[in-house]
Amino acid sequence: MSKIGIIGLGHVGRLLAHQLLVTGMGDELVLIDRDDQLALAVQTDLRDAAVALAGHPKIIIQDYAALRDAQVIVVAVGKSSLIADQPMAELVFNHDAIKQVATQVKTSGFTGVVLNLSNPNEAVTAYLQQQLLLPPKQVLGIGTVLETARLHRAIATAAKLAPASVSGFVYGQHDGQQVFAWSTVRVNGQSLDQTINGHHLDHQQLKINADLDNWYTLQGLGYNASAACTWAARIVRAILTDEQLALPVAIFQPQYEGYVSFPALIGRQGIGNLLLLNLYPVEQAGIKTAAATIGQQVAALQRMDENND
Numbered sequence: 001m002s003k004i005g006i007i008g009l010g011h012v013g014r015l016l017a018h019q020l021l022v023t024g025m026g027d028e029l030v031l032i033d034r035d036d037q038l039a040l041a042v043q044t045d046l047r048d049a050a051v052a053l054a055g056h057p058k059i060i061i062q063d064y065a066a067l068r069d070a071q072v073i074v075v076a077v078g079k080s081s082l083i084a085d086q087p088m089a090e091l092v093f094n095h096d097a098i099k100q101v102a103t104q105v106k107t108s109g110f111t112g113v114v115l116n117l118s119n120p121n122e123a124v125t126a127y128l129q130q131q132l133l134l135p136p137k138q139v140l141g142i143g144t145v146l147e148t149a150r151l152h153r154a155i156a157t158a159a160k161l162a163p164a165s166v167s168g169f170v171y172g173q174h175d176g177q178q179v180f181a182w183s184t185v186r187v188n189g190q191s192l193d194q195t196i197n198g199h200h201l202d203h204q205q206l207k208i209n210a211d212l213d214n215w216y217t218l219q220g221l222g223y224n225a226s227a228a229c230t231w232a233a234r235i236v237r238a239i240l241t242d243e244q245l246a247l248p249v250a251i252f253q254p255q256y257e258g259y260v261s262f263p264a265l266i267g268r269q270g271i272g273n274l275l276l277l278n279l280y281p282v283e284q285a286g287i288k289t290a291a292a293t294i295g296q297q298v299a300a301l302q303r304m305d306e307n308n309d
């Protein structure tokens with residue numbers, strides 16, 4: 001039996017709940033938000049939707065104790081309206097939200113894997129791990145998974161190929177110090193210094209196109225949800241099925257002495273082996289800079305604790 005928790009039922013959390021429902025993932029969903037009326041509305045709407053489906057998962061709301069035997073909890077708390085102008089603006093809001101959530105998850109006795117979507121992603125994931133006192137391999141963030149997917153799409157579009165032809169990773173910091181690791185990128189086995197499907201691909205233009213995807217979504221909607229939810233559901237599946245799927249998630253990376261987005265294998269245990277690829281020195285330096293920036297944010301989150309004491 002699989003049981004999945006979602007904490008935070010805003011644009012992202014409720015869309016993820018819908019996606020888990022229609023794809024039949026999870027025999028039980030535990031949905032929690034600080035807004036009781038919202039949680040009840042999401043539960044009712046999903047129950048109505050489930051009538052059209054073959055399977056009917058149990059949908060529990062507002063019950064932290066029910067998370068005790070869940071395999072995975074997805075954290076999607078926040079206030080995404082704050083990020084329209086400044087991607088890191090949620091730091092202070094999410095300090096308080098994460099502290100509150102972590103206290104209650106800890107009390108529930110939960111021992112599974114936590115996937116954090118809340119921003120700033122790497123720093124909040126690190127803070128969440130510290131608050132939950134779970135082993136770091138059990139607390140991961142979505143990290144630069146979306147940036148990596150956007151890069152794959154930009155390359156595939158330019159080369160007129162399917163995105164599945166593209167592999168390689170963006171490292172570093174989500175929505176901040178992103179490191180496009182060109183050394184890791186392959187298109188049907190070819191590196192980008194070769195002509196790909198008759199096209200010469202310009203790195204700078206690819207990077208601009210990948211960044212533009214996020215800009216268009218935020219300009220029009222004021223938030224992004226579909227891609228984050230679909231990747232979150234993909235990661236939840238990798239955990240439930242012990243898939244050992246390689247993605248650049250936010251993880252504790254001992255080499256950088258903290259959380260940073262770095263490719264690793266994802267399975268039932270959370271994070272397995274890290275992918276230690278031969279990066280260019282400039283890429284390694286970029287990850288070090290990102291890790292230092294994330295470290296400063298984690299320190300700021302800890303200072304907020306001291307100031308509140």
Ligand SMILES: NC(=O)c1ccc[n+]([C@@H]2O[C@H](COP(=O)([O-])OP(=O)(O)OC[C@H]3O[C@@H](n4cnc5c(N)ncnc54)[C@H](O)[C@@H]3O)[C@@H](O)[C@H]2O)c1
Binds near residue numbers: 077080083096142225
């Ligand atoms: N990393 C990514 O790729 C990515 C993509 C999209 C969104 N996000 C992040 O995910 C988070 C959620 O995004 P969203 O668009 O759904 O935000 P949103 O503002 O629409 O919803 C956030 C929800 O969290 C709830 N919440 C706040 N504090 C809470 C608490 N203490 N306990 C329980 N619930 C609480 C709110 O009531 C609200 O329903 C944000 O931090 C956003 O920046 C990350």
